[in-house]
Amino acid sequence: MAFGASSKIFSAFIHDSVNKTGTATLSSATAKAALYNDNITPNQLVTAASSSYAAGVWTGSGTPNIVDTGTGGPAGWPYVGRPLAWGSATKLTTYADATLKYDADDTVSASGTTTLTNAFGCLVYDDASTTTVDQAFCYISFGGGAQTVTLGTFTIVWNGSGILSIAL
Amino acid sequence: MTATLVTPVTDWYCPNCGLTDQTRETGVHIRYHTCPRLRFLSAPMVRTGIAAKVELHERESYVGNELVQCDPERGRPIVSIETTRDEGNDLIVYAPTATGSVD
Numbered sequence: 001m002a003f004g005a006s007s008k009i010f011s012a013f014i015h016d017s018v019n020k021t022g023t024a025t026l027s028s029a030t031a032k033a034a035l036y037n038d039n040i041t042p043n044q045l046v047t048a049a050s051s052s053y054a055a056g057v058w059t060g061s062g063t064p065n066i067v068d069t070g071t072g073g074p075a076g077w078p079y080v081g082r083p084l085a086w087g088s089a090t091k092l093t094t095y096a097d098a099t100l101k102y103d104a105d106d107t108v109s110a111s112g113t114t115t116l117t118n119a120f121g122c123l124v125y126d127d128a129s130t131t132t133v134d135q136a137f138c139y140i141s142f143g144g145g146a147q148t149v150t151l152g153t154f155t156i157v158w159n160g161s162g163i164l165s166i167a168l
Numbered sequence: 169m170t171a172t173l174v175t176p177v178t179d180w181y182c183p184n185c186g187l188t189d190q191t192r193e194t195g196v197h198i199r200y201h202t203c204p205r206l207r208f209l210s211a212p213m214v215r216t217g218i219a220a221k222v223e224l225h226e227r228e229s230y231v232g233n234e235l236v237q238c239d240p241e242r243g244r245p246i247v248s249i250e251t252t253r254d255e256g257n258d259l260i261v262y263a264p265t266a267t268g269s270v271d
Binding site: 008009014053114115122135139140141142144145147149152153154155156157160161162163164166167168 | 198216217225227228229230232233234235236237245247251253255256257258259260261262263264265266267268269270271
């Protein structure tokens with residue numbers, strides 16, 4: 001199994017959004033980014049339930065879900081992920097843009113003494129989604145290599161092109 | 169009795185270009201600068217008195233259709249900037265974009 005080097009939008013999220021059968025929404029104020037190691041093989045074409053945090057391959061609170069245990073200080077990156085924030089970033093482009101872009105501020109560990117081992121990517125999901133609990137929007141690969149931080153700060157700099165984008 | 173609030177001053181330096189700076193902030197924070205020795209990326213500075221190196225890691229995997237982040241100088245796909253200290257490291261990961269299209 002391998003996380004791989006590809007970042008994908010879940011087809012179930014798009015399907016459920018267009019079909020109005022899901023409650024996961026990009027306008028959610030409670031989106032999170034949870035970290036995973038290389039012991040999973042993500043698939044963008046799974047059901048909504050299997051794309052959710054703590055479901056399918058996206059195990060919560062255990063391998064391969066990664067957490068800072070807080071042994072070096074306060075837990076910097078919990079299993080459920082770090083919340084996305086929008087202090088300066090624009091969450092979603094408007095209907096007038098030919099490319100729909102979903103963005104957020106850079107996501108930083110809550111502690112300067114965070115220890116995370118072998119993070120290969122993350123799951124971005126709506127923590128407020130109810131029809132399918134914690135349904136995800138997409139998964140992001142960090143490029144196919146292990147990212148490890150020891151007693152430090154872990155930061156995800158989201159692309160200027162967005163966490164996800166759809167060319168219309 | 170009147171309490172006096174003192175904002176801590178933190179001195180920073182860049183081990184690559186030698187730039188120095190100062191911040192007056194409370195809480196955990198990192199000072200960034202556009203580093204000419206690190207391909208003009210926004211790179212973290214290091215607290216004065218702490219020995220460290222700051223390195224750029226390029227992407228080694230095939231880019232394919234991935235919408236990756238590239239450095240401004242050479243246009244090479246980048247994965248991370250790592251600050252290595254004696255007792256640990258900090259990591260800034262440059263995430264690609266998950267893309268879709270309606271063609």
